[in-house]
Amino acid sequence: MKKGRARGFDYEAALDAAEGVFRLKGFSGAGTTALMAAMKIGAGSYYSAFSSKENLYHLVLDRASERLLTAASMALKEKDGWDALKHLVDIVALQLVIFAPQGCVFSLTGAHQTQASSLKWKAHRAQMHTIVSACESRLKAERRREGLSNQVIALLDEIALEAALGSGRNGLVLVGRRGLSMLYDLGRQQNHTMSNGYGIASPRASQHGNVSKHELQAR
Template identity: 30%
Template sequence: MAARGRPRGFDADAALDRAVEVFWRQGYEGASLTDLTEAMGINRTSMYAAFGNKEELFHRAVARYAEADMAYARESLTEPTGYEVIESFLRANADALTRADRPSGCLSVQGGLAEGGDSGRIARFLADSRLVGERALAQRLARAVAEGDLPSGADPRALARYVMVVSEGNAVHAAAGSSRADLHTTVDIALQAIPRTQADPRT
């Protein structure tokens, strides 16, 4: 039986996708329950029944965003060398931040920029979410060091943090109106700092 208040034909995934966009455009604090339910095409009773409260909905939205809009981050880890992993990630990130069919910038960066009455929980949640990706990248770069396509003295954790700083900075600039070409220029400069060895076929 459908939950009370849930409209006939309710599509939870489609409603969640619309919630992602509201949070992405307005941030967690800026997105009111009215904004969310109107965009999702459901009433508050349906929202609470399907997704819980606003904070739980936001957690679900971020997970959905990571699964769909951040798929390129996982795909980049399959590149054959550490340098190619980093380049693939930063290039795809610059493209994703400036897609015509999505809001500019990044939900995981913009969603918690405004501090509000949540005692910093949202900002910490988003920081922890980004850290998951950073750790996965660091593990892949550690493998690159072990395989010899990054120098033995390279610090995988510091390098992964550097890459994330570049991507998050590009997200802020994209939200402020920087063009895709501008972001790729930043990537060009950032890539010059990536250490490489003769084992990297692109050296």
């Protein structure tokens, strides 16, 4: 591999600092001067290494996506599908609180505002969907049902929103486990109803916020 010009600064630390600025101010609000100050580099190093604010932003998004997807893939070590989904919830909860302000870097920074960053966000979600589908594939046949992957993705979005609102890791795990519990119970009810010839089951009401006995086990 051809080596590039040696940098006079800590590249990863600079990207960490840039991510913090983007998270706080968004892509549009993050000025080049503020970015250079946070990264502790001068204009020469900044433009030599990153070329532009947009390129720097894309590097931050790519790195954040790789970080989360690599961690999420660890859930696939679990042989049981529900264990894998629980592990996935735990991993996502941890990743969402590592940086401040906490939450999903794509939504916090306004990745939808430009076509290039929007495409990166869609690619990230597609890869996460692949991981969720792989977890789902490990479910026993009687537990599988159409649309489950989309419901889990929606649950992960809910966790990300809770993170942006200030919930800590434990609270995020609780939201995820409760959601998995509801999906598990709904799946059992649906399968039971269909097996008895009544068609598709309706979601069970939970108006009082009661948590089922599966909340912490989601099994």
